[in-house]
Amino acid sequence: MTREEIQASILAVFAEAFEIENPELDDDLREVHEFDSIDAIELLAEIEKLLKSELTQDEKKQAMGIRTINQICDYVESLAAVRLKPA
Numbered sequence: 001m002t003r004e005e006i007q008a009s010i011l012a013v014f015a016e017a018f019e020i021e022n023p024e025l026d027d028d029l030r031e032v033h034e035f036d037s038i039d040a041i042e043l044l045a046e047i048e049k050l051l052k053s054e055l056t057q058d059e060k061k062q063a064m065g066i067r068t069i070n071q072i073c074d075y076v077e078s079l080a081a082v083r084l085k086p087a
Helices: 003-018 027-033 037-051 057-065 069-083
Strands: none
Touching: 003 037, 003 069, 037 057, 037 069, 057 069
């Protein structure tokens, strides 16, 4: 999964699940889009679907400081590198 594919998937999630169209990649989601903890939980569920695997508690804790779409993409990219390695 490339960075571009991850970004496109994340932007699609924001449009469909959160009705946030065309956000800036470095917007502070909490400040600019009023993204809250319930939204964050929903986003983690969407990331699990994208990766086709459940996140561990440690992986979920790592996500707590994320505030921008670029950071979300970095996070998913690092998880995908481990989970989606070719056999």
